[in-house]
Amino acid sequence: MLSLRGVGYRYAGYSTPVLHDIDLTLADGEIVGLVGANESGKSTLCLVTCGLAPGSIGGALTGGGLVIDGEPMAGKPLHEFSTRVGIGFQNPITQLSGVTGSVFEEVALGPMNLGLTQRDTVERTKEALATLGIEHLAEREPRRISGGQGQLVVIASLLAMRPPHLVLDEPTAQLDPEGTRLVGEALRGLAANGTALLVAEHKTDLLDGLCRRVIVLEEGRIVLDGPAGAVLEDERLIDWGVDLPARVRLARATAAAGIDPTMVSV
Amino acid sequence: MLGGYLGPTAIIAVMLVLAVRGGVLGTIVRASLLLTLPIAISVVLVSVFTRAGTTVLLQIGPFDATLEGVDFAGQTLVRLFAISLSIGLFVLTTDPRALVFDLERRGLSPRAAFVAVATIEAVPTLVERAAVIGESQRARGLDTEGSLRARLRGLLPLVGPVILGSLTDVEERSLALESRAFSRPGRRHLLWSMPDESWQRAVRWALGATLVLAIVARITGRL
Ligand SMILES: Nc1ncnc2c1ncn2[C@@H]1O[C@H](COP(=O)(O)OP(=O)(O)OP(=O)(O)O)[C@@H](O)[C@H]1O
Ligand SMILES: [Mg+2]
Numbered sequence: 001m002l003s004l005r006g007v008g009y010r011y012a013g014y015s016t017p018v019l020h021d022i023d024l025t026l027a028d029g030e031i032v033g034l035v036g037a038n039e040s041g042k043s044t045l046c047l048v049t050c051g052l053a054p055g056s057i058g059g060a061l062t063g064g065g066l067v068i069d070g071e072p073m074a075g076k077p078l079h080e081f082s083t084r085v086g087i088g089f090q091n092p093i094t095q096l097s098g099v100t101g102s103v104f105e106e107v108a109l110g111p112m113n114l115g116l117t118q119r120d121t122v123e124r125t126k127e128a129l130a131t132l133g134i135e136h137l138a139e140r141e142p143r144r145i146s147g148g149q150g151q152l153v154v155i156a157s158l159l160a161m162r163p164p165h166l167v168l169d170e171p172t173a174q175l176d177p178e179g180t181r182l183v184g185e186a187l188r189g190l191a192a193n194g195t196a197l198l199v200a201e202h203k204t205d206l207l208d209g210l211c212r213r214v215i216v217l218e219e220g221r222i223v224l225d226g227p228a229g230a231v232l233e234d235e236r237l238i239d240w241g242v243d244l245p246a247r248v249r250l251a252r253a254t255a256a257a258g259i260d261p262t263m264v265s266v
Numbered sequence: 267m268l269g270g271y272l273g274p275t276a277i278i279a280v281m282l283v284l285a286v287r288g289g290v291l292g293t294i295v296r297a298s299l300l301l302t303l304p305i306a307i308s309v310v311l312v313s314v315f316t317r318a319g320t321t322v323l324l325q326i327g328p329f330d331a332t333l334e335g336v337d338f339a340g341q342t343l344v345r346l347f348a349i350s351l352s353i354g355l356f357v358l359t360t361d362p363r364a365l366v367f368d369l370e371r372r373g374l375s376p377r378a379a380f381v382a383v384a385t386i387e388a389v390p391t392l393v394e395r396a397a398v399i400g401e402s403q404r405a406r407g408l409d410t411e412g413s414l415r416a417r418l419r420g421l422l423p424l425v426g427p428v429i430l431g432s433l434t435d436v437e438e439r440s441l442a443l444e445s446r447a448f449s450r451p452g453r454r455h456l457l458w459s460m461p462d463e464s465w466q467r468a469v470r471w472a473l474g475a476t477l478v479l480a481i482v483a484r485i486t487g488r489l
C-alpha cells in the first residue's frame with residue numbers, strides 16, 4: 001500500500017507549488033484512474049508518487065510525504081524506490097534504455113541493475129514477459145516493434161523489478177485502439193495479481209470498467225475521488241476539462257432525445 | 267628491399283583469411299578500397315614523381331619517375347591496405363555492445379559502459395530522427411534538395427528539432443532508467459559472457475607481445 005498525505009510539490013526554480021494538499025492511497029490490487037485537464041498536474045503527481053520528484057528532477061515537497069508499506073520514503077536513495085513503485089510514460093521509444101539489442105535484454109536490464117545473479121535475472125525476465133504474454137517478442141529488436149507492443153515491453157521491464165505499485169502516465173496516449181486494448185488487458189491482469197496501479201489517462205473509456213476508483217485533479221488539487229462509476233458520470237467532469245466516457249455521453253444523448261435508455265445497449 | 271613489404275603483406279594475408287572465415291570478405295575489400303583509394307592515388311602520384319632516386323624509369327616534363335619512388339609508393343600502399351583491412355575487420359565483426367559489455371566484465375563501470383553503448387546506439391536513432399524531421403519539414407515546403415547551398419540552408423532548421431528532441435528524450439529516458447535502478451551503486455551480473463577460449467587468450471597475448479617487440483625494435487633501429 002502506498003499513500004500520500006497532504007502532499008504539495010513545487011518544481012525547481014519556481015516558488016509556487018503545482019500540487020496542493022494531495023491525499024491519495026493506492027491499495028494492493030487496486031486500479032486507480034487519474035484524470036484532469038491538460039496542465040492540471042497529472043504527470044507531476046505521477047512523478048511525486050514514485051519519488052522521482054523531487055528525488056530525480058529536483059524541486060521540493062511543500063508539505064506531507066510519501067509512505068510505502070508503512071515506511072516513510074523521505075531521504076531514501078532513488079534506487080530503493082524502483083523496487084517499490086515503478087513508473088511508465090507515454091512514449092515507448094524514449095523509455096527504452098537504448099543499450100539493448102533484444103526485448104529480453106531490455107526487460108532484464110532492471111533486475112541486472114539490482115545486482116541479481118544471472119539466474120534470478122533470467123527467471124524474472126521470463127516471468128515478466130509471460131505475465132504480459134509477450135514471450136514471442138523476446139528476440140526482437142526493441143526499437144523495431146509496434147507502439148502497443150513497445151508499451152507492453154516497457155511495462156514488462158518495470159514488472160521485472162517486482163514493484164508492488166505501478167504508476168503509468170498516459171500509457172496509451174500514443175497507441176491505436178488495438179494497442180490500447182492490449183495495454184488495458186495487461187493492466188487488468190496485473191491488478192488481479194495484486195499490483196496496485198495508478199493510471200493517468202485522458203481516455204476515460206479505458207478507465208471506465210478498468211478502475212475501481214477515479215481521482216479528478218484540477219489545478220493541482222484533488223477535486224473528486226470516488227468509485228469509478230460515480231466519478232465518470234459526474235456532471236462537473238466537463239467543467240474540469242475531462243471527456244465523458246462514450247457510455248455516459250450516449251446515455252445523456254438518449255435521455256435528452258427522450259429515448260428510453262433501456263432500449264439502447266452499448 | 268622486399269623487407270618493407272613482408273610485414274604488411276603478411277598482415278593483409280591474415281586479415282583476408284579471417285575475413286573469409288567471418289563471411290565479410292566482399293564488404294571489407296570494397297570498403298577498404300573505397301577508403302584508401304583517394305589517399306592511395308595522391309600518395310602514388312606524389313611519391314613516384316617527386317621522390318629523389320638514381321634509377322629513372324620515365325620522364326614526364328620536369329618530373330622523373332624513379333624506381334625508389336615506385337618502391338616507396340608500393341610500401342605505403344600495402345601499409346595503408348593492411349591498416350584499413352584490420353580496422354575494417356574489427357568494425358565489421360565486433361558487435362559494439364558485446365565489446366563494451368566485455369569491458370564491463372573486465373572492470374569498466376556500468377555507468378561508463380552505458381554511456382559508451384548509448385553513444386554508439388544513438389547514431390542510427392539520430393539519423394532516423396533527422397530523416398523523419400527532414401521529411402516533415404519538406405512537407406511544409408522546406409527546401410532540403412537542390413544545390414549545395416540550398417541544402418545547407420535547408421539543414422539549419424533541422425538542427426534544433428533533432429537536438430532538442432533528443433534532449434527531452436534524454437530527460438524521459440533518464441527517469442525511465444531511474445525506475446529500473448540504474449543509479450544503484452555496485453557491480454552487476456551480466457547476462458551472457460563472451461566465449462573466450464584459451465587459444466584466443468594465447469593469440470591476444472602473442473599479439474600484444476609482438477606489438478611491444480615491434481615498437482622496441484623500431485626504436486632501437488633493428489627494423
Ligand atoms: N519541468 C517542469 N518545470 C516547471 N513546471 C512544470 C514542469 N512540468 C510541468 N510543469 C507545470 O506543472 C503544471 C502541471 O503540469 P503536468 O505536466 O503535471 O500536467 P498534466 O496534467 O500531466 O498535463 P497533460 O495532460 O498535458 O499531460 C503545469 O502548470 C505545468 O506548466
Ligand atoms: Mg502529463
